[in-house]
Amino acid sequence: xxxxxxxxxxxxxxxxxxxxxxxxxxxxxxxxxxxxxxxxxxxxxxxxxxxxxxxxxxxxxxxxxxxxxxxxxxxxxxxxxxxxxxxxxxxxxxxxxxxxxxxxxxxxxxxxxxxxxxxxxxxxxxxxxxxxxxxxxxxxxxxxxxxxxxxxxxxxxxxxxxxxxxxxxxxxxxxxxxxxxxxxxxxxxxxxxxxxxxxxxxxxxxxxxxxxxxxxxxxxxxxxxxxxxxxxxxxxxxxxxxxxxxxxxxxxxxxxxxxxxxxxxxxxxxxxxxxxxxxxxxxxxxxxxxxxxxxxxxxxxxxxxxxxxxxxxxxxxxxxxxxxxxxxxxxxxxxxxxxxxxxxxxxxxxxxxxxxxxxxxxxxxxxxxxxxxxxxxxxxxxxxxxxxxxxxxxxxxxxxxxxxxxxxxxxxxxxxxxxxxxxxxxxxxxxxxxxxxxxxxxxxxxxxxxxxxxxxxxxxxxxxxxxxxxxxxxxxxxxxxxxxxxxxxxxxxxxxxxxxxxxxxxx
Numbered sequence: 001x002x003x004x005x006x007x008x009x010x011x012x013x014x015x016x017x018x019x020x021x022x023x024x025x026x027x028x029x030x031x032x033x034x035x036x037x038x039x040x041x042x043x044x045x046x047x048x049x050x051x052x053x054x055x056x057x058x059x060x061x062x063x064x065x066x067x068x069x070x071x072x073x074x075x076x077x078x079x080x081x082x083x084x085x086x087x088x089x090x091x092x093x094x095x096x097x098x099x100x101x102x103x104x105x106x107x108x109x110x111x112x113x114x115x116x117x118x119x120x121x122x123x124x125x126x127x128x129x130x131x132x133x134x135x136x137x138x139x140x141x142x143x144x145x146x147x148x149x150x151x152x153x154x155x156x157x158x159x160x161x162x163x164x165x166x167x168x169x170x171x172x173x174x175x176x177x178x179x180x181x182x183x184x185x186x187x188x189x190x191x192x193x194x195x196x197x198x199x200x201x202x203x204x205x206x207x208x209x210x211x212x213x214x215x216x217x218x219x220x221x222x223x224x225x226x227x228x229x230x231x232x233x234x235x236x237x238x239x240x241x242x243x244x245x246x247x248x249x250x251x252x253x254x255x256x257x258x259x260x261x262x263x264x265x266x267x268x269x270x271x272x273x274x275x276x277x278x279x280x281x282x283x284x285x286x287x288x289x290x291x292x293x294x295x296x297x298x299x300x301x302x303x304x305x306x307x308x309x310x311x312x313x314x315x316x317x318x319x320x321x322x323x324x325x326x327x328x329x330x331x332x333x334x335x336x337x338x339x340x341x342x343x344x345x346x347x348x349x350x351x352x353x354x355x356x357x358x359x360x361x362x363x364x365x366x367x368x369x370x371x372x373x374x375x376x377x378x379x380x381x382x383x384x385x386x387x388x389x390x391x392x393x394x395x396x397x398x399x400x401x402x403x404x405x406x407x408x409x410x411x412x413x414x415x416x417x418x419x420x421x422x423x424x425x426x427x428x429x430x431x432x433x434x435x436x437x438x439x440x441x442x443x444x445x446x447x448x449x450x451x452x453x454x455x456x457x458x459x460x461x462x463x464x465x466x467x468x469x470x471x472x473x474x475x476x477x478x479x480x481x482x483x484x485x486x487x488x489x490x491x492x493x494x495x496x497x498x499x500x501x502x503x504x505x506x507x
Contacts, residue, residue, distance in 0.1 A: 004032040010043040010057040040064025055082040149208040162218040169218040173248040194232040244272040273330035276374040287327040464502040
């Protein structure tokens with residue numbers, strides 16, 4: 001005996017519901033009416049009670065309209081299919097209902113027994129197909145989940161499933177972590193729609209007890225599905241803004257599955273930190289983590305104990321500038337920042353107990369650095385915190401002149417390759433241009449521009465003798481973008497051209 005698919009009618013007009021009830025011979029057509037409801041709220045109560053296969057619903061209703069109803073059905077009862085009833089002027093409602101999962105719509109003014117039966121039979125085929133395959137897919141999916149979680153499972157059933165559905169295929173893995181998502185419903189609905197929209201693909205979703213999730217995808221050789229996948233993920237981010245995925249390289253042998261999965265999972269760890277605006281990253285784009293440079297704690301603490309706080313801040317800047325440009329594990333990067341700034345700000349609290357700003361900066365920084373999600377925001381947080389500390393510190397602890405000179409010379413040594421100016425130097429150390437110009441002239445016995453020129457030209461002499469760089473590269477490396485200007489001042493200073501100096505001093 002054939003199974004009758006069950007139906008619930010939802011419309012606020014009793015005449016419409018009565019008309020539908022008597023429009024066709026439901027049971028002879030393969031369907032059974034379970035009941036009716038006059039609005040979305042009543043419908044939800046009956047759906048929970050009766051669990052129909054199909055809901056036929058009006059769109060415009062009081063209390064809860066059809067759009068709200070279909071959205072809740074999609075989220076809470078994904079196995080229930082629905083048809084919507086509309087009028088000629090309900091286009092926007094119909095469009096939204098299709099986004100919520102409606103498979104068809106029926107125009108009330110032109111509704112006939114034939115059109116109603118056609119829509120119902122279309123749904124019936126989909127339901128029957130799903131019921132016929134759900135047990136096999138559920139079994140295979142559970143096998144996949146267990147295998148990826150580390151259990152010993154036979155892969156023959158998974159391989160056979162893909163072989164039946166995709167000829168001459170290759171595999172790849174789409175991977176994410178469920179911790180990125182507020183709810184799992186939107187994720188798996190998006191993955192389902194992606195695979196259903198591309199008939200050339202066969203895919204199994206997976207979800208392990210370790211919060212790993214994604215798709216095992218089988219696709220024909222040379223089939224390009226990446227644009228559709230990017231579009232799917234972009235749509236998902238409208239509701240799940242933190243969604244982040246990585247896509248593995250293709251592989252041919254199902255026996256490679258666990259190895260490829262573990263590799264992709266490890267490579268993906270923490271990678272969202274580097275991709276604030278990119279939601280899907282291919283495996284070759286994932287950054288390999290490298291060992292970080294050790295922070296020179298001894299010199300840093302010496303500067304703090306000597307109350308040379310600006311020098312201590314400069315050491316922090318130098319260290320994190322290098323760290324940010326390197327591929328450092330985000331967890332370690334944030335831990336280092338928390339530890340180093342805690343030490344600095346605790347020392348400032350100790351030295352200036354009547355200044356509450358340092359305590360507030362410390363509290364805010366430690367809270368924000370723990371929560372920061374992206375490298376770009378991490379960098380902005382560090383720069384903003386350093387600037388706030390400098391602004392508070394400058395009027396409290398004017399630097400000793402000798403210490404100031406050392407800090408300025410060190411800054412120039414670290415930045416001579418850039419377009420460095422006295423104005424930038426004055427801004428960095430919070431002094432007026434006029435004061436700093438006079439201070440440097442008195443201490444260095446020369447102007448700032450002459451001192452900078454000497455540093456650059458001495459470095460140029462070193463590169464001419466010890467490197468294979470050409471003159472243009474050396475000019476650029478020591479801060480001169482114009483090679484002819486570099487050559488002129490070099491000759492003026494040393495009475496030989498850079499080329500001749502190189503010939504004279506090479507072994």
